[in-house]
Amino acid sequence: MRRDVFQAIADPTRRAILTLIALQAMTPNALAEHFDTSRQAVSKHIKILTECQLVSQEQQGREIYYHFNPQKMKEVADWLAPFQKMWEERFDRLDNILEILKTEKNGQ
Amino acid sequence: MASKNETKITAEKGKQELFIEREFDAPRELVFRAFSEPEFLLQWMGPSDMDMRIDKLDNRSGGSYRFVHSLRNGGGEFGFNGAIHEVAAPERVIRTFEFEGLPERGHVSLEFLTLSELPGDRTRLSIQSIFKSVDDRDGLLQSGMETGLNDGFRKLDDLLAK
Numbered sequence: 625m626r627r628d629v630f631q632a633i634a635d636p637t638r639r640a641i642l643t644l645i646a647l648q649a650m651t652p653n654a655l656a657e658h659f660d661t662s663r664q665a666v667s668k669h670i671k672i673l674t675e676c677q678l679v680s681q682e683q684q685g686r687e688i689y690y691h692f693n694p695q696k697m698k699e700v701a702d703w704l705a706p707f708q709k710m711w712e713e714r715f716d717r718l719d720n721i722l723e724i725l726k727t728e729k730n731g732q
Numbered sequence: 733m734a735s736k737n738e739t740k741i742t743a744e745k746g747k748q749e750l751f752i753e754r755e756f757d758a759p760r761e762l763v764f765r766a767f768s769e770p771e772f773l774l775q776w777m778g779p780s781d782m783d784m785r786i787d788k789l790d791n792r793s794g795g796s797y798r799f800v801h802s803l804r805n806g807g808g809e810f811g812f813n814g815a816i817h818e819v820a821a822p823e824r825v826i827r828t829f830e831f832e833g834l835p836e837r838g839h840v841s842l843e844f845l846t847l848s849e850l851p852g853d854r855t856r857l858s859i860q861s862i863f864k865s866v867d868d869r870d871g872l873l874q875s876g877m878e879t880g881l882n883d884g885f886r887k888l889d890d891l892l893a894k
Contacts (some may be wrong), residue, residue, distance in 0.1 A: 628745070630745025630746065632743065634744045657749055660821075671799070700745075703743075703873065703874070704743060706871045706873075706874065707743075707872070710751060710753075711739050711741065712739045714738055714777060715737070715756075716774055717775065717776035718763075718776040720776075721766050721772050721775055722756055722762055722766055722856065725762045725766065726758055726762060729762070
């Protein structure tokens with residue numbers, strides 16, 4: 625099946641897995657401990673993440689470590705970036721107006 | 733004053749909806765005013781390189797609005813309008829949104845704006861937009877907005893945190 629990065633992050637468990645390994649590379653066992661679901665289910669999510677290159681594997685001695693690939697994730701961020709920027713600018717201006725409104729209110 | 737509140741935007745590929753979430757360090761009634769009164773809207777809503785004018789704003793259930801943005805260098809203007817389905821101050825607005833610059837009409841989205849009270853006189857704004865098609869949504873996300881993008885890590889966090 626064709627996998628893409630958008631499909632990969634559509635699932636909350638997979639987003640949680642990415643959040644965990646974004647902080648540090650983890651072994652399958654360490655990762656599975658964070659979830660209530662079965663180990664097979666977690667493995668299946670990892671497989672999907674690997675297929676779309678969000679996650680890479682590295683053998684260290686007898687252990688496999690999963691790494692996060694931020695470059696791939698950037699595809700999603702880039703897609704949203706202009707829109708995000710527009711809203712951030714708007715909301716920053718709104719913050720300023722709210723500050724003024726709050727001051728007016730306290731002055732009454 | 734720079735804010736530490738992050739804007740969280742979620743748009744899953746292949747879906748017709750889009751979520752925007754942001755918190756404000758102000759009580760809900762003030763945030764609602766800033767969202768509904770023309771004098772405040774004019775100050776924050778338009779893109780920073782454009783002038784904004786309000787053609788119409790009948791801010792109540794069954795009302796409607798039309799806003800127009802124009803480029804300062806005279807490079808043209810574009811409007812957007814919609815019907816206001818419900819205004820439940822200070823917590824909810826349900827309305828439609830249509831960008832007038834498209835070659836054909838009818839690409840309307842439905843917007844739910846919700847303000848929730850948070851402890852410490854703070855407010856959370858949630859916007860859910862539902863589009864006619866996935867293409868309509870993706871088109872909006874990538875519409876002529878400036879493509880100034882820096883490193884994507886902050887946005888990455890937003891996406892992952894959802």
